[in-house]
Amino acid sequence: MKYLGIDPQKIKIGVFNFTCCEGCALALANKEETLVDFLDLLDVVTFREISSDRGEDYDIALVEGSISRDDEIERIKKIRAQAKVLVALGTCACYGGVNNLKNQFKIEEVVEIAYGKDKVETSKVRPLSDVVKVDLEIPGCPVSKAEVEKIVVDIVNQSEINFPEYPVCVECRRNMNTCVFDLGMICLGPITQAGCDAVCPNGGVGCLGCRGPAEDANYESFREILEENGFTMQEALERINFYNALPGMVIDES
Amino acid sequence: MKVNMKIDVHHVCRVEGHGDIHIKVKDGKLLEAQWAVVETPRFFEAMLRGQPYDLAPTLSSRICGICSITHTLASLRAVERAMDVKIPPAARHLRLLAKHAETLQSHILHVFFLAAPDFLGVPSVIPLIKTNPEVVGLAARLKGLANDICDLVAGRTIHPVSLIVGGVSKAPEKEQLEAIKKRLGERLPDMQATVDLFKTIDIPDFVRETEYISLKGDNDYPYIGGDMVSTDGVVKHEDDYLAMTNEYKEDFTTSKFARLSRESMAVGALARFNNNYKFLHQEAKEAAKELGLQPVNHNPFMNNVAQVVESLNAMLDCIDVIDQLLDMKLNNIRSKFKVRAGTGVAAVEAPRGILYHDYTIDDTGHVTRANCIIPTTQNNANIHFDLADLTEWALAQGKNDQEITLLSEMLVRAYDPCISCSVH
Numbered sequence: 001m002k003y004l005g006i007d008p009q010k011i012k013i014g015v016f017n018f019t020c021c022e023g024c025a026l027a028l029a030n031k032e033e034t035l036v037d038f039l040d041l042l043d044v045v046t047f048r049e050i051s052s053d054r055g056e057d058y059d060i061a062l063v064e065g066s067i068s069r070d071d072e073i074e075r076i077k078k079i080r081a082q083a084k085v086l087v088a089l090g091t092c093a094c095y096g097g098v099n100n101l102k103n104q105f106k107i108e109e110v111v112e113i114a115y116g117k118d119k120v121e122t123s124k125v126r127p128l129s130d131v132v133k134v135d136l137e138i139p140g141c142p143v144s145k146a147e148v149e150k151i152v153v154d155i156v157n158q159s160e161i162n163f164p165e166y167p168v169c170v171e172c173r174r175n176m177n178t179c180v181f182d183l184g185m186i187c188l189g190p191i192t193q194a195g196c197d198a199v200c201p202n203g204g205v206g207c208l209g210c211r212g213p214a215e216d217a218n219y220e221s222f223r224e225i226l227e228e229n230g231f232t233m234q235e236a237l238e239r240i241n242f243y244n245a246l247p248g249m250v251i252d253e254s
Numbered sequence: 255m256k257v258n259m260k261i262d263v264h265h266v267c268r269v270e271g272h273g274d275i276h277i278k279v280k281d282g283k284l285l286e287a288q289w290a291v292v293e294t295p296r297f298f299e300a301m302l303r304g305q306p307y308d309l310a311p312t313l314s315s316r317i318c319g320i321c322s323i324t325h326t327l328a329s330l331r332a333v334e335r336a337m338d339v340k341i342p343p344a345a346r347h348l349r350l351l352a353k354h355a356e357t358l359q360s361h362i363l364h365v366f367f368l369a370a371p372d373f374l375g376v377p378s379v380i381p382l383i384k385t386n387p388e389v390v391g392l393a394a395r396l397k398g399l400a401n402d403i404c405d406l407v408a409g410r411t412i413h414p415v416s417l418i419v420g421g422v423s424k425a426p427e428k429e430q431l432e433a434i435k436k437r438l439g440e441r442l443p444d445m446q447a448t449v450d451l452f453k454t455i456d457i458p459d460f461v462r463e464t465e466y467i468s469l470k471g472d473n474d475y476p477y478i479g480g481d482m483v484s485t486d487g488v489v490k491h492e493d494d495y496l497a498m499t500n501e502y503k504e505d506f507t508t509s510k511f512a513r514l515s516r517e518s519m520a521v522g523a524l525a526r527f528n529n530n531y532k533f534l535h536q537e538a539k540e541a542a543k544e545l546g547l548q549p550v551n552h553n554p555f556m557n558n559v560a561q562v563v564e565s566l567n568a569m570l571d572c573i574d575v576i577d578q579l580l581d582m583k584l585n586n587i588r589s590k591f592k593v594r595a596g597t598g599v600a601a602v603e604a605p606r607g608i609l610y611h612d613y614t615i616d617d618t619g620h621v622t623r624a625n626c627i628i629p630t631t632q633n634n635a636n637i638h639f640d641l642a643d644l645t646e647w648a649l650a651q652g653k654n655d656q657e658i659t660l661l662s663e664m665l666v667r668a669y670d671p672c673i674s675c676s677v678h
Binding site: 017018019020021022023024025026027029030033035036039040044047048049050051052053054068069072097098099101102104105109110111113114115118120122141142199200202203204205208238239242 | 265267268269270271272294295296297298299300301303304305306309312313316317318319320322363367368371377378379380383390394397398401408409410411412413414415416418423424503508674675
């Protein structure tokens with residue numbers, strides 16, 4: 001069946017979740033107007049959230065979540081061994097995402113805060129690429145379904161996959177939003193990779209950098225913007241550390 | 255007849271998150287039935303520490319991909335009660351509209367995509383695209399509408415952007431609200447078709463007497479804030495949530511268990527229905543009657559049916575809230591407030607049941623302590639004890655291990671567990 005005007009062969013796909021909220025997998029089921037066509041393009045062999053089929057002959061593995069317990073390492077290695085293409089889906093998989101906030105504490109401390117004296121196994125949070133080779137990273141909290149659909153079609157057709165090189169500011173201006181700095185809030189849009197259609201500034205709040213750095217991110221000029229608007233580096237760091245997806249900005253500071 | 259069985263379901267499918275079922279039967283007698291959550295915990299109570307008040311709701315949203323709007327609303331209410339922030343009426347209505355739309359999208363996702371394949375004898379919704387396109391069409395249209403309302407009102411369905419401390423950051427245009435209201439009206443026949451579809455479905459006739467807990471309505475079917483009530487007659491103030499949940503931990507599961515007057519308790523659509531039936535819209539009451547659901551119902555499988563009834567009720571609530579918004583000025587949507595130290599508790603009805611967030615905030619506006627109690631956490635012990643009774647009930651009817659495996663999975667799915675939520 002033709003999808004978006006092309007006639008691809010069916011590819012076998014598996015969807016897997018590690019430490020996360022499962023919002024990225026859900027996002028795949030959320031765009032109803034293309035859902036039926038999108039599913040028809042694929043042979044979904046395993047997607048535990050929506051199906052009791054558990055095939056193991058997938059070619060593409062879409063993996064959401066970060067690694068935060070030792071048994072997850074074995075599980076992701078098995079998926080890596082099977083998949084021809086392993087795609088890290090979402091900010092948790094690509095960068096560790098909000099889960100990284102746990103790493104500012106000692107392991108014993110986080111267990112004590114959440115579980116008191118009960119024993120619970122956990123380890124430092126890591127992105128997938130710390131544990132296995134990742135072929136492609138699609139960031140976002142959550143991912144944009146439109147972007148994932150386009151990329152999956154590109155993989156099927158062996159076309160080149162491109163992410164925007166410019167920052168969120170470009171999309172935000174195109175949408176004719178009032179600049180979030182002019183609303184009196186910090187926005188990481190000037191240094192963050194576009195591709196989300198500036199969804200947070202569209203809603204009147206600042207970008208938190210979930211998509212990682214823009215290709216041409218200018219950290220020096222971003223510092224000047226912060227200063228001009230009267231924000232401290234500490235206030236900016238609270239936002240940069242939220243997803244921990246802008247390593248350039250943090251390394252510059254140390 | 256001496257029956258021996260060993261059932262182990264690793265990572266039950268068509269639920270959010272990772273949980274296992276273990277059942278052992280020897281010589282026809284149940285030895286063990288266990289519901290073990292094996293999900294990796296994320297430690298949100300630790301991660302929330304040190305977050306500025308405005309990022310706490312943004313972070314809390316990431317507890318759950320399905321009910322992120324409810325987590326945001328609970329977190330906002332906890333922050334606003336801690337800092338004594340009052341929100342404008344228009345913002346309150348817009349938040350409620352987002353809440354109803356999330357209830358609708360979450361219930362439709364569950365009853366069609368996660369639960370219905372069991373009743374229609376297929377592994378997932380995917381083969382239904384070919385065999386029952388009219389069923390998939392119903393689900394896609396209703397869920398699509400719910401998601402569009404969330405996108406319009408909250409900026410995004412998964413992880414909302416415009417629900418912020420003090421109110422909301424953006425209001426839709428009245429023309430957009432009118433258009434949504436029109437679409438809601440057009441989709442009501444789809445909702446009636448959903449009710450008709452569920453009338454044809456054979457729900458297992460299993461009953462285990464249970465204490466059902468929800469918010470207590472005063473004049474409306476309750477969603478945000480107020481007292482809690484149980485079917486055993488316990489009533490407590492929002493701030494006394496710990497006495498309503500009594501969490502404890504068992505070694506075989508990473509999620510905590512909870513109890514009140516009995517060894518376990520249940521929250522969710524059926525609990526709300528049992529406690530607040532009288533506040534449902536007349537049309538929803540009629541649908542419940544057609545579906546054979548009357549309060550107080552103790553069959554956990556009927557939670558699916560209660561979700562269908564609540565979906566209809568949520569659509570009618572959306573229309574009512576939009577009518578009220580159309581009579582209001584939508585320019586005052588965020589109140590001014592001062593950052594101050596304090597402690598705030600919030601009780602909000604998530605699609606899967608009552609959700610609590612409780613924060614202490616210091617005078618710089620940073621969270622110093624957080625506690626979150628998730629609906630599925632409150633249901634886990636009930637699922638665990640239901641499994642034992644369900645197995646014995648099925649054994650008495652001579653069901654084989656394949657049938658008991660499917661029934662036990664269906665039981666877990668009936669609670670619509672949100673497991674990554676429950677180990678947040």
